[in-house]
Structures are given as C-alpha cells and as structure tokens.
Amino acid sequence: MRTWFVTLAAAGLSLAVSAGAKAQTVEIEYWQYFFKERVAAIDVLIKTFEAANPGIKVKHTHFPYAQYQTKVAAAVPAGEGPDVVQLYYGWLEEYRKAKLLAPLPKDQFDVAQVEKEFFPIVKAMKADGAYWGLPTAVRSMALFYNKKLMAEAGLDPSKPPKTLDELMAQGGKIAKRDAGGNTLVAGYTMGPQGQDHHWWREILVRQFGGQAYSEDGTKVMYDRKGGVEGLQFYADIANKHKLTSYGFMDETQAAFRAGRAGFHIDGSFRIGTFQAVQNLDWAVTELPSHSGVKSNFASYWVNGVSSKASGPKRDAAMKFLKHLTSDAAMQLWLKTTGELPAKPGVALSDVNKSDPVYGPFILGLAYSHTTEFVNEAKQRQIFLDMMDRVSLQKMPVGEAIKIAAQEEQKLLDDHFKK
Amino acid sequence: MTLGFDPRRDPRKIAIWTLVALGGVVMVMPFAFMISTSLKSREELYDLRLFPLAPTLENYIYLFRESRFVRWFLNSFVIASISTASVLFFDSLAGYVLCKYRFKGRQIVFIAILSTLMIPTEMLVIPWYVMSKNLGWLNTYWGIMFPGMITGFGVFLMKQFFETVPDALIDAARIDGLSEFRIFWEVALPLVTPALSALAIFTFLGSWTAFLWPLIVTNSASNYTVPVGLASFSGEFTTEWNMIMTGAAVATIPTLVVFILLQKYIIRGVILSGVKG
C-alpha cells in the first residue's frame, strides 16, 4: 500500500514537474560556424544540458566559416539570431564595443576564480572588470606528418623533423613533381586557406629574431628584423626548396588528407578531420624549432551571451554557458574535436600530456603566444594579399612586407584611435 | 535562309552542321562532368574519365542525409511559386490599366513604374535590409520574396501586350454590363496568355536562381533557398569536389527537367521578351 502510494506520489510529482517545465520552457539559440567535429560536440553537450535542465531547449545553428561573421554581425543588432554565440577571441573586442554582448554576471562567473582556473591567455576577454566570454577549449599548433610518405622517401617515420632545416631536408625528399614541374606530392603544404599566417606571425618571425607586434599591440613590427627573414623562409619553401607550389590542392589540409603531402602544420582542431580519413597513416609532433627558439600560437573561440537575450532567456543562456565551460564539457570537447581544455587543471593531466596525438599540442601550449587581433579577418586577408604578391606577382619579400605593414598599421591606428 | 538545294550533298552545310552541333555538345560538357563526378567515389575522384568505373549513389545519399537540400527545395519552390503568382496577377492588372484606361496621371504613373526598371536591386539591398530588420521580416519567407512581388519589367511587358487586345472588345463587354474586374479577368487576360506564360517562366526562373538578396536576408539553414544552401554547402565541403558536384547536380537537374517539359514555352517566352521587351 505504502509503496503504491509513493509510486503514485512520485508519478504525480514528476507529472507536475514536467507540466511546470512545459509551461515555461525557454528556448535559446546557439550559433557557431560549421566544423563537423565541433557541431557534433555541441550536439552532445546540448543533449546533456537539456537532460539536466528540463525547462530549457537549445536550438543549434551553424554557418560556413566564410559567412559566419557576417551573419552574426547582421543578426544580433537586428535582435535576431543567437542568445549564446561562439566568437573567435580576435573578434570579441569589436562585438563588445558594438554593445552586442552582455557581460558575464560576477555571481556566476567570479573573476578571481576564472583567473585561477583558466589559462592566462583568457585574460584578453576581460574588460571593465568583468568577463565577456569564456572558451571551452584553446588550440595550439603542431606538425602533422605522413608516415607512409616518409617511409617511401627512405626517411625514418619515428624521427620527424625537429628543426626548420630538417623540415626542409625531409620535405625535399618527399616532394614529387612531374616532368613539367607540377607538384604531385608536396613535401610541405602551403596555401591561402590554412593556419600558416599564424605560423609566420607568432613563430617564424620570433625564430628569425623579431616579433610581429609591439608589446602593447599597437605597432606593427614585422617589417623589421625577423619578419622579412621569416617570410623569406616561408616563400622559399615553394620557390627555392620546391617542396610544393603555393595553393596546391586548393586547401592545405585537403592535400594532407588526400595523402599527397608529407608535412602539414595545423591546429589541434584538425585532429578529428584526419582521424576520420581511412588509410591515412599520420602522426603529429611539436613544431620545428629554429636557432634554438621554440614558439607556438595559441588561440581560442569564446562563448558569449548576446545582449539581446533578456529575462529568463538570459538566465538560461548563462546556465548554458556555465555548462559549456565545465570540466566535463572540456574533456568531451578534447575527445571530439581535439581542441585542448581551456583550464590547465583539465588540460595538463599526465594522461593528456603523454597522449601521442594531443601531447605535442599540449606541450606547445607551454611556450605559445597569442596575437592580439583587432580584426582577425582583415589581418588574415593582409597576410593572404602579401603572399599573393610574393607568389603570384613575384614581388620581392621585403617590398610585399612593407605594403602589408602599412595596411595593417593603418588598421591598428584606426582601431586604437577610437 | 531557306536552302535551294539538297543539304545532304553540300559539304559546306555538312561542315556547318558538324561545327554547330559540336559546339552544342561542348556547351553541355560541364553538366556531363558534374553528373559523372557526382557518381564517383572519393577514390575515383582524380580520374578524368567521363564514365565512372564504379558509379555509386553514395554521394547523393550522404547529401540528402547530411544536408537540408530537401528543405531548400521546398523553400525555393514555395517562394518562387508565390512570387510568380503575385507578379502575374499584379503586373497584368497594372499593365492592363495603364494600357486601356484613360485617366489623369496615367502618364506619370507609367513613367514612375518604368523608372524603377533603371534602379538596380543592389542599390535597394541596404534599405530593404534595414526595412526587414525593423519590421521583423529577416529570416522569413516573406522577407525573401517581398522585393519581387511586383516587377516593373512585367508591368511594361504586359502593357505592350494588352495593346494587341482590341478596345472594341472591352467596350462591348462594358455594354454587356460586365464589371470592370471581370472584363480584365475574363475578356482581356485570356487574350494575352502567351505573354503571361513568358512572364511566368522568367519570374519563376529569376526567383529560383536569385542569390544576393536571399543570401543577405536569411539567417538559418532552414530558410535557405537552393542557391544559398548550395553556396553554404560548398563552403562547408571545399575540396570534397564529388560532394560539391552532387550538390550542384541536385540544384540543376530540376530546372533541366522543367526545361525539357516546357521547352516550347520557354523558347517562345525568350523570343517574346526579346522582340517586345
């Protein structure tokens, strides 16, 4: 009798709860750009979140990368679109200034605690004493290599290049060209769509003795020592060492994925892409050093709450953000996308550090730098234009750098003037 | 130019025929490669041959499972149908009034409508966007189609064609006591059906292939039209050329089928617009 009563009461209670939840279901919208593994990860996180918060539904929308920024900037001011939005860290400043984002409430996201738990690079997300967005993951870069191609070229797949010189030597053995000089297999991948602009900005420039920007980020410095040599080295990969042709196979990662490239530098987010390809025998190692200098580039995407979300929607959005930045979410994100947890406490576990795939990225994180972009899309375009001048117009590297530095300095000046 | 001799025996004619026909084949080669590649697996992708060794439908299956092409089709179809119906009705009504009614201000109205033909859509995109934003039309069907509900071109075309309808017919109907609307609907309109079919085809095709405005006004994949969906799909699958060709084939095949079915009307429509427009 008693158990019967309890069962009934429980059933009634759960009915009441679900009815109550139904009555006030809040739907929030989450936006990110399309990247297969990230989309899958968010879908899982939404499921776990909805299970834990029956009153909240999350709608997941994604756009191709090329249109993503346009869509966000168009929709948010119009009161359309996302409540929680994923932004590249280099864009946050623009969005915050335009009042498109809401600050994270301090009672839920304690500033001191955030700073204790997250990697210090996250500090760039702080303004006016509050945080405006937090990442689930950070990413760094490493050198992917095709073991099969290495073996075919008579190289030892267990000894990937440790320095730039070794990279050139080993890549030279892998590269294949036809009688007309057209690249068939690339020793190293180069192309406009890839991560090479970061490799040059934060790694090559430093390894050749310079730095891309002044400490406060207001002055372009890559037109001096280091920048020119770094770009010369980069351009020489194709022009002098003939490891590839710039733009081979359209996208750098496509060449590597198709098994037509020996070495490829990319971000940790690419791990999932390569893992999905059958018959691709690859491994990954730390970025090659040069004259004893090791460097890496770390970046991240943050989740912010758009200023249009108000009332229960804002509360739900903050809850979801909390969920996205939880330790469990980070570990799941690592497994699905290969992007590294944004908290050292989660990232730097011994298991992760010694992982053959994630290890090199996590080690790289220790000596990484972040570029303080004012407008990442524009600054990337300036690099692409510079490489087009060098590779298509055969402009000398020094001259191309001068043009790029002028353009970028103007961009920085315009930004800091306001 | 009619022939005064037997073409089969004239080498010049044979040469002309061969060249013109070859040119036609070259024109459709891009479709052949598109369809052939859409039937190839990734392994066979870099093989130039036109007929795949092991044709497969896996790309199509993947496409319909992983993307929202079916939805984009539906969107495009609904939007193009409604726009076409609206254009046919309002353009012919306005064209009819401007052709057959005598009233003060007619000339001004006609010139005003004609002048809208000179305004490029690109010029209006910014105000339309702001307008849609303020009225909550962003990311809706109505937002995609409102700019094309009535067209200056159609009004002009229909006005020209109503000139071929004798005034006596309309006056007779008026004496018979038909209402003004029924005169338009039952007497005048049936006499200009060739122009209507031409206008219908152009409007539908224009709406189906429109890109700039739908790209701007839509925010979510569920509201994309076929061209916008295809562009986003291709952006997501850059370098997976067999998938992109599958998407392009899916976007193209329906218009080809429609063309094969309605070829006579479409060609006639083009000719009408070329001669009269």
Add this chain to the structure above:
Amino acid sequence: MLGWYRSRTVGQKQAVWAWIFLALPLFFFVSIRLFPTGYTTYVSLTDWNLLRPKAFVGLDNYVRLWNDPVFWQVFANTFKYLLIGMPISLGLSFMVAYYLDQVRFLQGTIRALYFIPFLTTAAAMAWVWRWFYQPVPIGIFNLILVDLGFSQQPFLRSTSQALGSILAPAIWAGLGFQIVVFLAGLRAIPDTYYEAARIDGVGRWTILREITLPLLRPTILFLVVVSSIGFLRIFDKVYNMTVDGKGGPLNMTRPLVLNIYQLAFTDYRMGYAAAQTMVLFVVLLAVTVIQLRALRSK
C-alpha cells in the same frame, strides 16, 4: 457612396477603377523601389554601421571613394567584365545563331543544347567551373593541358587570368539566351530580301553585312543592353569562385557589386557602401540612356 459613383461619367468611373486597381502596385513601387532609392541616397551622405545612429558627413564618402585605390580597382574590374564579356558573348552567339539558322537537321535539339546553361543556377555552375580550374591533379582543364604537353595554368590563382576565368562561365551561361533571341531576329527578316539579293548575285558576306546585320539592329541593341547590364552586375560567380568570396587574388576579380556587398554586410560601412551603390546606379543609368539614344537615332 454608390450614388456618387452612379452619377459619374464613363470617363470618371474609369478613373476610379484605374486608381483602385493601381493602388496596391503603386504602394508597392513607392515603398519598395522609389523610397528606398531616396533612402540609399541619404545613407550615402552618412557614416553608419547599423549599430550607432547615422552621422551626417556630407560628401565625405564620395571623397573617400575618389581617393580609394580599391574602389578604382573594382571600378576597372567591372568595366573589364563588360568590355571583354559583352563583345565576346554577342559575337559568339551571333555566329552560332547565324549558322544554326541555316541548319535544319535537329535544329531544335542543338538549340536546346546551347540554351540549357542559361537555365542553371549561377552559384551551382560557379562551383563546377571552380573545380575545372583547379591545378593538377584535380582540375580537368589543367589535366588536359598537361596531357597535351602544355604547362599547367594557374587560372583562378593568378592576377592576370582570374578575371577571364570567371568571365568564361558567365559568357557560357548567357550564350543560349542570346542565340535564341538572335535566331528569332534572323527569322523575322523576310525571305524576299534574300531572294532579291540572290537574284542580283550578291555574295554571302555582302548579304550579311548589307542586309542581315542592319535589319537585326533592334535585336542587337536589345541584347547589348541586356548583356551589358548583366555583366555590370556580375556577383554570384565571383562570390562562389574566389577564396572566401572576396574577389581575389588581390581584388583582381572583385566587381562593384561584390565590393558593395563586402562593405555593407561584412564591414558594416553602410554609408560608404551606399555611396558606391550610387556610382553603380549612375553607370547603369548611363548605359541605358546611351542605348535609348541609339534606338531613337534609328
């Protein structure tokens, strides 16, 4: 009300009906076409990024435009599309139509082959051509070139070839329409002209120059205008065939419309974008007016 209507004359009744029938279309044209045109003109005099209120800046945007090398690059590109694309496409389509007109066997089928590309979605075909242009081992054009012993060409990844590479599918897609219109124009020329010429023993070339082309004048003018406007407004193909839809490399293929799109919907510089829109408007207007003049002078 009804009494008032009944007491009107026939002419006045007609006017009432005319305005009733025209009410909705007129409202539409005023609110969707004419008013926005004025609005764009106003926006072109402001500094505005959608987020902050518009700030009136007078002719600043036009001054900036005058001094902006990217604008002039884009302006030149737009005219390159027109001045290369229009003559080639008209010449080709006339040639095909001229000879197709003399063909009887399977004429309809061959005409259909030429016409089919006109019906396709530009975005879809842009991707097909983008694929054709890839370097080996992907792109068909380069695979053919290499097979024939030539060196491969960069096509879209070249500052000198990219514009032409985008123009090719644009011409390809528009050819069918022009051929069909030309064919109709050719058929409309009465046979008696040709018969008279043949009796006089005039050569084929002279017939073409002295009879066919002059009588085709209205058709040619129509096609010149339609295709000019088409080339001046090129957008879909460039957006879908260049990296990130930016009209690269180095803005070498970026037309005015794409520049306006990027300024307005990527950079949110609405005022500056509106000013460039005004330029496009003036260009299109000029082209149309010149054509109307040419028509009248006949």
